[in-house]
Amino acid sequence: MQLLDIRNLTIELDTPHGRYVALEKFSLKMSEGEIHGLVGESGSGKSLLAKAILGITDRRTHVRADRLNWNGKNMLAMTNRERRQLMTNEIAMIFQEPAACLDPTANIGSQLIESMPHKAETPWWKRKSEQRKLAIQLLHKVGVKDHSRLLEAYPWELTESQAHKVMLAMALARKPKLIIADEPTTGLETATQAQIFRMLEKMNQLHNVAILFISHDLHSVGRWSDRVTVLYCGHLMESSSGKKVLEQFKHPYTQALLNSSLSSQLDLTKKADLPALRGAVPLLQHLPVGCRLGPRCPHAQKECVKPPVIRTVNGHAFRCHFPLEQETKS
Ligand SMILES: Nc1ncnc2c1ncn2[C@@H]1O[C@H](COP(=O)(O)OP(=O)(O)OP(=O)(O)O)[C@@H](O)[C@H]1O
Ligand code: SF4
Numbered sequence: 001m002q003l004l005d006i007r008n009l010t011i012e013l014d015t016p017h018g019r020y021v022a023l024e025k026f027s028l029k030m031s032e033g034e035i036h037g038l039v040g041e042s043g044s045g046k047s048l049l050a051k052a053i054l055g056i057t058d059r060r061t062h063v064r065a066d067r068l069n070w071n072g073k074n075m076l077a078m079t080n081r082e083r084r085q086l087m088t089n090e091i092a093m094i095f096q097e098p099a100a101c102l103d104p105t106a107n108i109g110s111q112l113i114e115s116m117p118h119k120a121e122t123p124w125w126k127r128k129s130e131q132r133k134l135a136i137q138l139l140h141k142v143g144v145k146d147h148s149r150l151l152e153a154y155p156w157e158l159t160e161s162q163a164h165k166v167m168l169a170m171a172l173a174r175k176p177k178l179i180i181a182d183e184p185t186t187g188l189e190t191a192t193q194a195q196i197f198r199m200l201e202k203m204n205q206l207h208n209v210a211i212l213f214i215s216h217d218l219h220s221v222g223r224w225s226d227r228v229t230v231l232y233c234g235h236l237m238e239s240s241s242g243k244k245v246l247e248q249f250k251h252p253y254t255q256a257l258l259n260s261s262l263s264s265q266l267d268l269t270k271k272a273d274l275p276a277l278r279g280a281v282p283l284l285q286h287l288p289v290g291c292r293l294g295p296r297c298p299h300a301q302k303e304c305v306k307p308p309v310i311r312t313v314n315g316h317a318f319r320c321h322f323p324l325e326q327e328t329k330s
């Protein structure tokens, strides 16, 4: 069953220099239980897209779309209350900076309990102990051993890794249909990264939860996802099955991401440049004419000053005048 159906979603931002398009005519479909990887360098519009899906953009951000449907319902026509309900019951988000998203005035135990759906059948005198039991179970599920200390701790007392785990536990508490995980493993030690991947995988396999996984690391995400979409400067550059994007990629940008990822040079922390391409990601107010990758692309030709359109061949979408051809492995 189809959960998310986005067609031609555009996000514009008001800045002191004027209004700029940060994401242009972006389309995405996700079904129940699907894992979709969304990959691109810093500033490509990944987090803005996640916020637009959740309806949590600020006043400077303007979202329009031909279609933005959840379970067949138009999200753009929903009231604030309906949108909040959707976020409480069906879509959970793991934010890129989890510590900043937790309430600094409440301890983790009460925030975890707050995120649990209310069970009307539990008598009130049992409710508190049941909720605490569930909070402990959730913390164990996300790999926290020292639950007593964590339940009493305040957000500012947590390490980044602990804050990530708490956000994940809060997401699990709601038993959502879709988890949007915005770089949930960035900045974490390798063992914790692997643990988070395993946990999301388990949620996906046991409960058929769909996952929109946002990352810089195409190689890891591609191996794990049913479908992958590559974004650059607010444009979809390539989208196909994880296997096709890794093995039969057609876009020079995908190739550059993979080269960086595979040669383990990928430490694309904020605003870092992609070593496989010359230059840096342009600012929104200085986007090149024609193909957005043009000035950085090793395959650019005269024709590339005209904007390439998205072409789709056997479910494999790409935006390039001169798509790459990979040798098919026998
Ligand atoms: N509230 C805002 N006001 C102005 N510009 C913004 C705002 N939010 C995002 N932007 C700009 O929009 C573009 C896309 O931002 P976004 O946060 O979606 O990038 P991203 O792909 O998530 O990057 P990263 O990998 O660094 O998280 C960037 O150029 C960013 O500077
Ligand atoms: S359209 Fe041209 S500049 Fe753009 S990615 Fe393709 S070859 Fe490179």
Ligand SMILES: [Mg+2]
Binding pocket: 046, 047, 048, 096, 182
């Ligand atoms: Mg982001």
